[in-house]
Amino acid sequence: MRTRLIIAFIVVALLSALASAWTFNAIHVWYQSAFPSWLSDVIQGPWRWGEPRPLRSGPFGPPTPAYARPPTPAAALAFFLAAVGLLLAVIAGVAVAASRRVLLPVRRLARAARHMSGGDLSVRVEPRGRDELSQLVTSFNAMAASLQDKVGELERMEARARQFAGDVSHELRTPLTAMTAVADILPGHPGLTGDAAAAAGLVRQEIFHLNRLVEDLIEISRFDARTAQLVTDDTDVATAVSGCLRARGWTDVSTDVPAGLTVRLDRRRFDLIIANLVGNALQHGGPPVTVTARAEPHGRGSGQLAVEVRDHGPGLPEAAIAHVFDRFYKADTARARSEGSGLGLAIASENARLHGGHIEGGNHPGGGAVFTVTLPRGSHPSMSGMVAQAVSAGL
């Protein structure tokens, strides 16, 4: 852009120089008589100086002075080149100055726009002068300011909504503490018979369901507030998987995990991931459910851990695959409420992401749904301050 402008400037300047030279030639006959001879000599240049003058030269006149001798062709060429060079330099200088004046604000605007699209809405450009460009800069600043206001407002609203969801869940915990503490007293109490006993049983069951829901809501609100942190340990995957299944009494799930496969991960979160995937498979898929883990080489790092949870049920409906990780998503709308909170897969996915990994859901070619968790084996990008503390504490 800038180079083109300079070239155009030079071409125009050269053309105008040429035009003015022609004009001079056309009128020089006139001014030769109108001006004193020394002035017309200067105006006409060395070619005229070199010509013998009809009035003064002659066989009887004084000897021709040095300035009146015709110049050598080399001197004439040098003079010509020097003049052209000087002209070009002046023109280029003027062109650069002019282009800077026009282009600098444009460039600053471009840089500011780049910063803005990079997410920095606080960027502003200082307006200079009173031309159209400075008006553009002023409008740009006004746009940036209003955008920043709007985005800030949206962020505040979102933060308030998240805070609210988190606060509500926390507040629910206190009454739930009292209810959970006494829930075990109700069933089998000799004073309760018939309908009262059935009602007591139902109340107890629902208290535990509500507990689970609140727990999951709080868990997910921590991800939303970005306060979820990893507490990592070198973990034997086979032990973690079998421990997860045993703790929940899932004896009919078969596993295929190589012995001695150790990965640095957050045990509690890994346990949650596996439990939520297996729980989902047992509830919505069909038996048998299998858990397979393997180490995969990946890039230059220390590779990945891939854990596959597969069931042999009807598989996921095509329309559900894109939504299985959505909160409270239910593939089967006929089932009004399941045992879980409806947040299990969303939480599993968030936990995998916190480790720097991800979960994919789909259908196995051999039938049934399959969920694959991929976690990096090495360092974790979102490693927590807690771990840093543990490191500084000497572990």
Next chain:
Amino acid sequence: MTTVLLVEDDPGARQGLELALRRLGYQVRPAETGEAALEGIGQDAVDVVVLDVMLPGLDGFEVCRRLRRGSDAPVIMLTARGDDFDIVGGLEAGADDYVVKPVEPRVLDARIRAVLRRLARAGSPAETHGELVIDRGSLTVTLRGREISLTPTELRLLLVLSGSPRQVFSRQQLLDLVWEHDYLGDSRLVDACVQRLRAKIETDSSEPRYIQTVRGFGYRFGPV
């Protein structure tokens, strides 16, 4: 009968937990505020403190810190959030263990039993490790001739580690042996307890002589 000092400001939660603990065979001394709890612990013997984090006035962390100055009764924090901030804060203040609200009575019962469990007294003579003397018969620890006051958890951790000098224990192993947690214990409990124990027995906690860190794996006792 085991006496539990229950510090909880919410009346519903306090009554519910009191009822549940009574049914489990504990004697319960409820306290509404941290100030009341600190007064109460001075009066007569309390075996274990169940302490809510969110309290009006003195918060749970501060109550725990002050309790620790005059008492070795184990403290179980009752965290309303289960957030890492509460857990880490509670452990730094000297809590032995924590449970997340709402807690099932059987879980709280198991935790209380674990922090109170006394190791069987052994008939073996006192062992000397450098300037540290560990007597498994009287369950006392002396450093340079002076007896050191340890909470039951700290004592158990020291006895387990020193029971097999130079053997490396992973944090999960220690959780199992000392805290009796299931396979999913929080390894920060171990780190916090090691820090407290080091503060009591090491000359320089940053260069521990007795309880040494085996980077990336766990802890070991010695070699002194």
